[in-house]
Amino acid sequence: MSEAQTGTVVTADEAEAQRRGLMLVLSSPSGAGKSTIARQLLEQESNLKLSISVTTRPRRSSEIDGVHYHFITRERFEQMRDRNELLEWAEVHGNYYGTPSDPVEEALSQGQDVLFDIDIQGTFQLYEAVRPDVVSVFILPPSIAEMKSRLHRRAEDTPDVIQRRLKTAVGEMKHWSKYDYVIVNEDLQRAYDGARSILRAERLRRERCPAIGTFIEGMVEDLRRETDGA
Template sequence: MSEKRAGTTVSSQQADDERRGLMLVLSSPSGAGKSTIARLLLEQEKNLRMSVSVTTRPRRTSEVDGVHYHFITQDKFTKMADQDELLEWATVHGNSYGTPRELVENSLSDGSDVLFDIDIAGTFQLYDKMREDVVSIFILPPSIAEMRARLTKRAEDSEEVILKRMKTAVSEMSEWKKYDYVVINDDLDRAYDAVRSILKAERLRRKRIPSLEPLIDAMVEDLQDVVDQSKQD
């Protein structure tokens, strides 16, 4: 029996070390609890980092460049968009926001997962650019009454703004079938556990660990060597 074949081994640690990262997208209408779930994931998943967008919006005094956003000029932003250096982007209230392609691709190549807290339009742009790397989850509130109650309880918005958010939610919730998973957030602990379970399962997908194929092929040959040797004996 070939010593090379007999020595072929695989391990879960090796598979994890050589895994390609994934892009975990969370989307939801306002009041569904998406931001809370995202915060818990970042606190408890050591191999998960938040996608940091570039923006042309002026930096607030409480913000740190490179942590909250990468603050750039409009000319720089336009150049990045024209050269396909942004995976998704949008203009909101006169300011532009986008996801730098290079930073995300470097993270995925390093085996790190990237978390996106974006709307449906941004999600569909990511689909167009890197669908195989995207795992999308739509977070739903248990009812519209509960969604409105949560928005009101936050005491951050006027009644007019709350109604505007709910109007926006009509188009957002209509797109739920285009997401890979749907999680109903009627209980935060259960919803968080569901999202975390999805993340753990998606990390084990065969396509994310391409280095396994030659190793398993070698193990099959090892097995054939054993069978062939037993016949000779």
Template sequence: MSPTPSSPQTSGSTTSSTPTVIPRRGLMLVLSSPSGAGKSTIARNLLERDRSLEISVSVTTRQRRPSEIAGTHYHFISIPQFERMRDSGELLEWAEVHGNFYGTPREPVEAAMADGRDMLFDIDWQGALQLQEKMKADIVSIFVLPPTMTELQSRLHRRAEDSEEVIATRLANSRAEIAHWREYDYVIVNDDLNTAFEAVQSIVRAERLRRDRRHGMFDFVTGLIEETPVL
């Protein structure tokens, strides 16, 4: 009788069922685009499918849209409240967009970074630039472009959340916003939402593996070098 063949051994295989976790500092994923290009939809899909990401909820002085939930999409505050936060250093970044103020509260972001949690920022180029100036090593920035300006206009109308006057203002400002694409680490053309979303997911996976972001790698590699295998 022929001997029963042993199970094949794969190079690099391990008998441990527990995944190796390397402590790392959290990253700040910045998504920007002109209104209607798709960044908010991509951000929403990321949050639904990636439990390691949490949204940085900005404060804003603009009126809440019918589809928005206070405290989930934005913290809606008055102009005097915003000015107090800005002047006291409670905001990491702030900007005026279409006549309204937006800003990122400092405290929850700094706590997340130290704890190794990833934060998602759905902000415009002005806010992205301020974050890059203050916390450049933590930033992964992505700019989302529309395939054409005609399609951008169509998306704004299909959204049906703004008046014609507001839509006209957003279109007029979009070219100036698009001109800042070079200031971002990655640029994605959103002509197909699924493809654009998959590209963003790939970027996030790769950035989480960066050596300089994984401070626990030093101890892990030291332990590997000093380990004596048990045969």
């Protein structure tokens, strides 16, 4: 017997409120503008929060524990890894980085969407762990010349580092077809609008809104009563 038949009424707003959250993954080669798009999404979308990773890297003076990262010991990280408490993890330049599973699952179960700014390997690990919850977007620069120009304009890296980032981009771009969506960031506003449209459309996906079925059953039952009594 459905909830509609037992007299329980579910409104459209209530059905939407019972939606399971999604994991919005943004990946890109350096210089594609991914971080800017991510920042704008977090500023404009109230139901979107950033996934905060754990890391064994020492905290920089400008960083705040619990805001930029959760800074933990190597021993603690390895415990989390061995207990399968991480959705994804990697070792980069001798330091561990990973995504704790419990905070993400808590957010998703409450209908909160979570933004991930991670690389390709991290994305593939999320696929293996929780593919139905993941919506992945690969962001590209409009050209290699523009990507190089952006990296130089940032003035954050030495020429050697920039060259290394460009070499890394070769391998990264080969995996574009494994992402759900691809955005070419030639115009930042248009690229941001595209990412926001993807997020809003994916929130309406039928599989994420199981309670909508109860809402529809209720309408069908009301309509049946009206037509039977006509």
